[in-house]
Amino acid sequence: MTPDDIPVLGALRRVGPDDRVFDLLLLTGPLVVACIALLGRGPVTGGLAVVYLLVLVGRVAYNATAA
Amino acid sequence: MSHFGTLGDPRTVARDLGRMLQALSGLMLVSVAIPLVWMELWAVPAMLVSAAVPLALGTLLARRYRDAKNPDRFHGMVVAASGWFVVAVFGSLPFLLVAWTIRLDPMMLDAPTLTGRAASTVAAFEHPLNALFESMSGFTGTGLTMTDDEAALPRTLQWWRSFIEWVGGVGVIVLTTAILSRPGSGSLTLYESEARSEKIHPSIVSTVRTIWWIFLLFTFGSVLLLWLVGMPLWDAINHGMTGLATGGFSITDNSIATYDSALIDYALLPIMTLGSIAFPIHYLVLRGDLSHLYEDLQTRWVFLSFTVGTAVLVGLLVVNGTYDSVEAAVRYGAFQFVSAMSCTGFQTAGGLGTDWTAEAQLTVSLGMVLGAAAGSTVGGIKLVRALTLSKGILFRIAGVFYPADAVRYFRLNGRALSEEEAAREFEEAAIVAFLWFLFLGVGTLTLLLALPDDYTLANVVFEVASAQGNVGLSSGITGPGMPDLTKVMFLFNMWIGRLEIIPVLVLLRGLLYGGLGR
Numbered sequence: 001m002t003p004d005d006i007p008v009l010g011a012l013r014r015v016g017p018d019d020r021v022f023d024l025l026l027l028t029g030p031l032v033v034a035c036i037a038l039l040g041r042g043p044v045t046g047g048l049a050v051v052y053l054l055v056l057v058g059r060v061a062y063n064a065t066a067a
Numbered sequence: 068m069s070h071f072g073t074l075g076d077p078r079t080v081a082r083d084l085g086r087m088l089q090a091l092s093g094l095m096l097v098s099v100a101i102p103l104v105w106m107e108l109w110a111v112p113a114m115l116v117s118a119a120v121p122l123a124l125g126t127l128l129a130r131r132y133r134d135a136k137n138p139d140r141f142h143g144m145v146v147a148a149s150g151w152f153v154v155a156v157f158g159s160l161p162f163l164l165v166a167w168t169i170r171l172d173p174m175m176l177d178a179p180t181l182t183g184r185a186a187s188t189v190a191a192f193e194h195p196l197n198a199l200f201e202s203m204s205g206f207t208g209t210g211l212t213m214t215d216d217e218a219a220l221p222r223t224l225q226w227w228r229s230f231i232e233w234v235g236g237v238g239v240i241v242l243t244t245a246i247l248s249r250p251g252s253g254s255l256t257l258y259e260s261e262a263r264s265e266k267i268h269p270s271i272v273s274t275v276r277t278i279w280w281i282f283l284l285f286t287f288g289s290v291l292l293l294w295l296v297g298m299p300l301w302d303a304i305n306h307g308m309t310g311l312a313t314g315g316f317s318i319t320d321n322s323i324a325t326y327d328s329a330l331i332d333y334a335l336l337p338i339m340t341l342g343s344i345a346f347p348i349h350y351l352v353l354r355g356d357l358s359h360l361y362e363d364l365q366t367r368w369v370f371l372s373f374t375v376g377t378a379v380l381v382g383l384l385v386v387n388g389t390y391d392s393v394e395a396a397v398r399y400g401a402f403q404f405v406s407a408m409s410c411t412g413f414q415t416a417g418g419l420g421t422d423w424t425a426e427a428q429l430t431v432s433l434g435m436v437l438g439a440a441a442g443s444t445v446g447g448i449k450l451v452r453a454l455t456l457s458k459g460i461l462f463r464i465a466g467v468f469y470p471a472d473a474v475r476y477f478r479l480n481g482r483a484l485s486e487e488e489a490a491r492e493f494e495e496a497a498i499v500a501f502l503w504f505l506f507l508g509v510g511t512l513t514l515l516l517a518l519p520d521d522y523t524l525a526n527v528v529f530e531v532a533s534a535q536g537n538v539g540l541s542s543g544i545t546g547p548g549m550p551d552l553t554k555v556m557f558l559f560n561m562w563i564g565r566l567e568i569i570p571v572l573v574l575l576r577g578l579l580y581g582g583l584g585r
Contacts, residue, residue, distance in 0.1 A: 036294060
């Protein structure tokens with residue numbers, strides 16, 4: 001079984017820009033928002049949000065240098 | 068036979084409208100989660116009834132005409148124009164039914180008893196025209212509002228306003244990227260650049276899916292960024308959605324000025340800019356090709372226009388002494404120019420209509436008339452048309468100095484167009500620009516006739532340009548108390564502005580002369 005065989009994950013991978021990191025960010029986005037909603041503002045949730053944004057921007061930069 | 072005589076089978080239009088209504092119903096059903104989460108249980112029946120009506124009608128139409136022919140290019144225009152209107156009509160139901168639920172509480176569900184500004188804000192939606200105005204403003208991404216105090220709205224309606232702007236934002240990208248893209252529309256020129264393929268994918272369906280994918284990813288990024296810089300989560304969700312969609316609905320009484328935070332103001336700049344760039348460019352950037360950020364004509368001009376416009380506006384604010392410090396002038400000037408040119412309509416400068424000088428207001432107005440990139444969520448005339456017109460004029464003038472049999476090429480966005488292709492692009496841009504200013508004039512005249520004498524011509528032109536450019540900045544005219552005629556005029560301005568005028572005229576022509584039935 002490959003990731004493409006999993007219903008939601010497979011559809012997301014086929015639709016997006018063919019990048020697993022971006023796929024992961026799209027899947028985890030709602031989870032991070034849900035964590036913030038449940039736990040409120042704090043070091044853990046703040047850290048999660050920072051990491052999310054850094055990975056997003058960093059991946060664009062990485063792809064640009066790799067292209 | 069003229070194109071107008073080949074609009075074809077109205078059953079095709081009916082089937083596609085039915086599908087759109089089914090989708091609208093789905094949006095409403097998803098939104099039932101909001102009153103459940105926020106314990107506004109009294110609003111659940113209103114949302115369910117709102118969903119049931121378009122679902123029933125949509126299913127009827129889609130099933131009855133399921134064997135209708137596939138749409139052609141002109142059906143695309145007619146479906147887009149009529150669909151946007153029909154969706155706005157049915158999308159007004161949550162506003163109407165929630166407002167009447169609060170008034171009557173017919174199912175004894177303990178609807179809240181509102182007083183003061185909160186009561187008048189919600190009561191405004193008891194009038195169908197106000198509800199339709201809000202819905203049209205949302206789906207077109209305009210952001211002009213019939214509410215007096217957005218913070219007093221039930222969370223259900225705050226969400227519905229943000230949600231329809233967000234969906235409308237995707238809708239217009241899909242419209243300009245995948246459906247209305249045609250020779251001479253500017254959009255096709257954009258995607259036919261020699262450097263890349265015409266669209267994100269060859270198929271419209273996969274293109275639409277990819278646009279949703281990118282839009283969702285950027286939405287999560289926007290929400291988290293706004294939350295990080297200090298916005299409460301609910302506010303960040305709503306403003307992240309409406310900021311990226313360059314819609315501009317807020318859930319606070321005083322738009323972004325409510326927070327009085329330079330960090331939030333600056334965090335919204337990249338979000339509004341993301342919404343101003345054509346989504347095929349985002350796709351290429353995500354794949355690692357950053358060169359299109361400066362090689363693509365429109366994208367380059369988005370950054371250039373934002374920078375130059377901001378510099379001019381800040382200069383005017385500093386010279387006129389509008390603010391006490393240069394920092395304040397930079398903060399408010401940058402935000403308001405980007406908000407205007409991206410057609411978002413968020414407001415941080417409280418004195419935009421009163422304290423700012425006429426030159427500063429004119430600079431903001433120019434930005435919102437021009438708009439940013441075709442293929443993004445913005446309104447206005449669009450940069451590609453303005454550039455086509457400017458370069459086309461120079462091309463025509465230069466042509467006088469060449470021999471009549473000279474073979475010349477018109478260069479646009481890296482493409483070498485023949486004289487015939489150039490004429491088609493130039494003609495389309497000229498027609499849309501002419502119609503844009505024509506209807507700006509019609510709207511201005513209507514408002515001058517219908518409004519009391521309290522407003523200046525500058526105020527009226529600003530407001531109509533804001534409505535037609537789908538911007539949402541207000542000089543103070545728009546509100547539930549304005550005459551019904553002006554509301555109807557603004558509904559029309561917002562509608563044609565979103566669809567870039569021609570599809571609406573094609574629809575009206577078809578309805579008036581029976582082209583739909585031939």
